Amino acid sequence: MKISLAPMEGLIDVHLRDFITAYGGYDHCVTEFLRVVDLPLPDRVFYRICPEAATGWKTPYGTPVHLQLLGSNPTSMAINAATAARLGAPVIDLNFGCPAKTVNKNEGGAILLRNPERVYNIIYAVRSAVPDHIPVTAKMRLGYEDKSLAIENAQAVQAAGAARLTVHARTKVEGYKPPAHWEWIAKIREAITIPVTANGEIWSLEDAIRCREISGCDDIMIGRGAIVRPELARMTKNMLTEDFDWTHMLRNIVILFERTRDEGKSNYAPDRVKQWLGMLSKHHSVAQTCFDEIKRIKDKEEILTILLRYLAQQEGAQ
Numbered sequence: 001m002k003i004s005l006a007p008m009e010g011l012i013d014v015h016l017r018d019f020i021t022a023y024g025g026y027d028h029c030v031t032e033f034l035r036v037v038d039l040p041l042p043d044r045v046f047y048r049i050c051p052e053a054a055t056g057w058k059t060p061y062g063t064p065v066h067l068q069l070l071g072s073n074p075t076s077m078a079i080n081a082a083t084a085a086r087l088g089a090p091v092i093d094l095n096f097g098c099p100a101k102t103v104n105k106n107e108g109g110a111i112l113l114r115n116p117e118r119v120y121n122i123i124y125a126v127r128s129a130v131p132d133h134i135p136v137t138a139k140m141r142l143g144y145e146d147k148s149l150a151i152e153n154a155q156a157v158q159a160a161g162a163a164r165l166t167v168h169a170r171t172k173v174e175g176y177k178p179p180a181h182w183e184w185i186a187k188i189r190e191a192i193t194i195p196v197t198a199n200g201e202i203w204s205l206e207d208a209i210r211c212r213e214i215s216g217c218d219d220i221m222i223g224r225g226a227i228v229r230p231e232l233a234r235m236t237k238n239m240l241t242e243d244f245d246w247t248h249m250l251r252n253i254v255i256l257f258e259r260t261r262d263e264g265k266s267n268y269a270p271d272r273v274k275q276w277l278g279m280l281s282k283h284h285s286v287a288q289t290c291f292d293e294i295k296r297i298k299d300k301e302e303i304l305t306i307l308l309r310y311l312a313q314q315e316g317a318q
């Protein structure tokens with residue numbers, strides 16, 4: 001069984017990849033999508049989305065990092081994939097699942113699933129542009145409005161030369177609403193011969209077991225479940241259940257905030273910490289209270305003071 005850490009734009013960056021893969025159990029992770037419009041992107045953009053490119057495309061824990069590209073123009077995608085290959089990307093993953101309005105308006109992400117031929121053309125162009133030893137993989141949803149083209153899209157992915165397909169078992173219209181239709185992954189898996197990774201709604205060991213049973217896939221990808229329970233991959237591989245360690249998590253949230261407070265745009269650190277706490281808050285009552293307290297605050301010092309207060313309370317209670 002292989003377990004991958006899902007790409008999550010706006011959340012799983014170099015810091016969270018470091019933090020989550022250190023828990024063990026992840027065989028690889030995927031960067032946030034790198035948006036390709038027309039022009040060849042400069043090298044620095046690749047290093048920005050994947051700082052690990054400077055250290056062998058691995059997290060400090062040693063987990064390989066794959067680069068994800070998102071775009072609709074086969075030529076531009078091919079040119080930028082070639083740059084990624086030159087910079088040493090071990091695998092190039094292509095995004096056919098993003099539901100964001102701005103992305104779909106520009107014909108990128110899930111909207112491409114309306115037209116399997118376009119999916120084919122993009123993958124084929126990228127596959128032709130990078131050396132044979134670098135696998136090109138794809139990640140798709142079950143469709144845009146409905147699932148009627150799911151099999152055709154998967155077949156297009158394979159015919160174009162992709163080495164693996166990850167399926168997020170929902171259409172674009174279904175968004176992130178449970179359930180994930182794992183039975184559809186089984187239909188896709190039966191229609192193609194390349195390995196398929198199952199993705200969507202894996203929050204626990206029990207979910208991982210059921211997803212593998214229903215989809216028939218050996219391999220799974222975990223997204224939000226890894227944010228909420230970073231130890232999930234290791235636990236799944238060892239068939240263990242473990243208590244959630246909120247104090248450890250909060251300590252890491254503080255570390256992330258301190259590391260990133262001066263990074264990028266001024267709201268970079270607050271936005272990511274709020275996203276992380278927001279997801280945690282659905283599963284943990286103290287995270288909920290902490291999130292409610294910081295969610296509208298913009299001032300970084302104020303946010304840090306609140307986080308440190310919660311951490312001191314937690315540590316005091318132990």
Ligand SMILES: Cc1cc2nc3c(=O)[nH]c(=O)nc-3n(C[C@H](O)[C@H](O)[C@H](O)COP(=O)(O)O)c2cc1C
Binds near residue numbers: 011
């Ligand atoms: C905040 C957020 C950002 C995401 N960004 C990406 C992305 O950049 N590329 C991608 O292929 N999928 C992206 N996804 C989808 C996830 O990779 C994954 O397919 C989805 O969350 C379902 O898996 P899960 O139920 O385990 O979270 C994103 C999802 C979320 C919630």
